[in-house]
Amino acid sequence: MHPFLLLRTKAQVVHLLGCLVCLAQLTFVFTGCQPRQFMLTVSGDAKADGADVFVNGKWVGTLQKSGDHPARFSSTFPHGTLTIEVKKPGYLPFLEVVTVTSKVGEHEVRALLAAETKTDVPGDDTGSKAPRRSSQDKLPVCPD
Numbered sequence: 676m677h678p679f680l681l682l683r684t685k686a687q688v689v690h691l692l693g694c695l696v697c698l699a700q701l702t703f704v705f706t707g708c709q710p711r712q713f714m715l716t717v718s719g720d721a722k723a724d725g726a727d728v729f730v731n732g733k734w735v736g737t738l739q740k741s742g743d744h745p746a747r748f749s750s751t752f753p754h755g756t757l758t759i760e761v762k763k764p765g766y767l768p769f770l771e772v773v774t775v776t777s778k779v780g781e782h783e784v785r786a787l788l789a790a791e792t793k794t795d796v797p798g799d800d801t802g803s804k805a806p807r808r809s810s811q812d813k814l815p816v817c818p819d
Contacts, residue, residue, distance in 0.1 A: 713754060714781040717761060718747040719769075722788050726763035738786070754779070761786040 717728050719738050724746040726738045738746035738761065754777045761769040766788040775782050 677817075686703060711753060711777075712751040713775050713779050714749060715752050715757070715759075715775075716747060716749040716757060716781065716783045717786055718745050718783060719761065719788060720785040721762065722766065723741065723786055724792075726761045726766070726786070726788065729760040729762065731758050732760075759784050759786075760787065763788060765791055767791055 696786050715730070717738065719726065721740070724740040726746070727734055728736050728738060729747045730752060735750060736748045738748050740746045752775075755773065756774045759771050759773065767788040767790075769788055771784055771786075773782060773784065782811045
């Protein structure tokens with residue numbers, strides 16, 4: 676006769692299931708098993724909405740605003756060192772390198788984007804942006 680057929684009441688079945696769950700939890704704790712991945716969340720302010728997220732040089736998603744919540748992107752990644760980049764046209768790229776150990780289940784990166792600024796180089800009247808040089812300007816000669 677099968678051992679499970681000896682269980683006659685619901686209480687006995689529930690007790691057995693509880694013991695099995697405890698045994699599984701103890702096995703997890705004593706064998707040192709750790710999750711192999713963690714949840715990475717990249718968030719930003721209103722300017723970051725629509726920005727592309729890259730992890731280790733590979734595009735993984737886009738920061739998206741949801742209701743009153745700030746723009747964010749979440750996904751799971753393996754533990755280790757990751758290079759996180761956030762790029763959006765008109766803004767300087769955001770870059771952060773993080774190392775996540777196996778004891779961490781989630782990690783958040785706050786990406787702050789700064790607007791690109793363009794500076795004009797003084798030029799001549801022809802519209803050239805190159806700096807003006809006089810024919811008298813000569814580079815110094817360095818002795819050998």
